[in-house]
Amino acid sequence: MKHLWSPWRMRYINEFKKDGCVFCAALQQEDGSENLIVARGERAFVIMNAYPYTSGHLMVLPYQHAPDLSDLDSETRAEMFELVTKASQVLREIYSPEGFNIGINMGEAAGAGIEEHIHIHVVPRWMGDTNFMTAVGQTRVLPEALEETFRRVKDAW
Numbered sequence: 001m002k003h004l005w006s007p008w009r010m011r012y013i014n015e016f017k018k019d020g021c022v023f024c025a026a027l028q029q030e031d032g033s034e035n036l037i038v039a040r041g042e043r044a045f046v047i048m049n050a051y052p053y054t055s056g057h058l059m060v061l062p063y064q065h066a067p068d069l070s071d072l073d074s075e076t077r078a079e080m081f082e083l084v085t086k087a088s089q090v091l092r093e094i095y096s097p098e099g100f101n102i103g104i105n106m107g108e109a110a111g112a113g114i115e116e117h118i119h120i121h122v123v124p125r126w127m128g129d130t131n132f133m134t135a136v137g138q139t140r141v142l143p144e145a146l147e148e149t150f151r152r153v154k155d156a157w
């Protein structure tokens with residue numbers, strides 16, 4: 001019975017779950033403020049977070065529906081990092097953030113919201129934005145509407 005829990009079995013389960021994946025679903029749609037896809041590369045793409053931590057919160061993902069960096073080939077990982085770099089440049093140009101959080105929550109225990117499709121967060125930060133977020137609690141009040149952010153990021157890309 002051991003084979004049931006092999007990586008291949010997991011891969012099968014992940015493939016099976018693909019239909020329910022919001023990122024894979026977004027890829028099926030035309031790019032715009034509906035699916036929030038900013039740019040598509042050869043092996044990876046850039047999408048806006050629908051529940052942003054700060055205005056301009058972007059994510060970089062492989063087209064491949066996979067949960068782990070080890071599932072990807074090195075070309076895909078390389079392109080993802082290029083897109084992360086460009087995302088930071090574009091956001092710097094538009095919003096002049098004072099810093100960035102760039103990172104991956106790999107696995108549910110690490111806080112991944114959608115763990116089956118790996119994504120790199122690119123979050124622009126400003127001094128004091130954490131205090132602001134604390135003040136408003138769970139309600140994510142943003143200084144700019146999602147559609148407006150999307151248009152600005154897309155234009156600048």
Ligand SMILES: [Zn+2]
Nearest residue numbers: 021024065117
């Ligand atoms: Zn997916």
